Amino acid sequence: MTLQLTVPNMACSVCASTITKALQAVDANASVQADPTTKLVSVETQASETVIKEALAAAGYPVAN
Numbered sequence: 001m002t003l004q005l006t007v008p009n010m011a012c013s014v015c016a017s018t019i020t021k022a023l024q025a026v027d028a029n030a031s032v033q034a035d036p037t038t039k040l041v042s043v044e045t046q047a048s049e050t051v052i053k054e055a056l057a058a059a060g061y062p063v064a065n
Helices: 013-026 049-058
Strands: 002-006 031-035 040-044
Touching (some): 013 040, 013 049
Antiparallel strands (some): 002 040, 031 040
16 A cells, blocks of 8 residues: 655654654555655555554654644
8 A cells, every 4th residue: 555645744854764764663664755845755555544644643743634
């Protein structure tokens, strides 16, 4: 499953790296592309959307509604 999520708090490459690590902590095989310019995170994962959103929120990067 591929998710496209908007993460307003993502501001730099360090944020993108933190997001990638947080998502790969819940799905080690996840493919993550985080773009601080567009605030978009694309995740190819087997984890549920709820789990991904919870991992982002726990890392300090909640998803926009």
